[in-house]
Amino acid sequence: MSKISKSIAPVIQLPRVVNMQREETAIREQRRLFNEAIATHDARAISATWLPDIQVSASDGRPMVGREAVQKAFEGFFADPSFIAFVRTPNQVQISDDGTSAAEHGEWVGRWQRAGEISIRRGVYLGSWRKQAGRWLIQAELFVPL
Secondary structure (H helix, E strand, O other): OOHHHHHOOOOOOOOOOOOHHHHHHHHHHHHHHHHHHHHOOOHHHHHOOEEEEEEEEOOOOOEEEOHHHHHHHHHHHHHOOOEEEEEEEEEEEEEOOOOOEEEEEEEEEEEEEEOOEEEEEEEEEEEEEEEEOOEEEEEEEEEEEO
């Protein structure tokens, strides 16, 4: 066998083994940090969890595209003295077979305090996650009020 034929030997690629539990735990931790940033009204910390081209369909149907637009929406909530917080609670996280994308299904609750009473809005959401450079980031979110 010549040198050339040895160097063109086929390369066998093994499938990537994805630890689904570890990936799910990582997404749930990112969501916990996200909720914590909302509770402390830290719009910059929240925006660090999004891809630059994030797409959000708010519970009122308003579409928002891009990190800057979504961050401005949160800054608006935080400027409202009656706003308390939003909390997203994942019920299910599904990881793709190759470990590069995930779907998060859950419930959301928004709280405001007006005239001494707590006002609540709630619903369900779907989050789309992408793994980039070893970190899970939110690609899109859809919120449905109930």
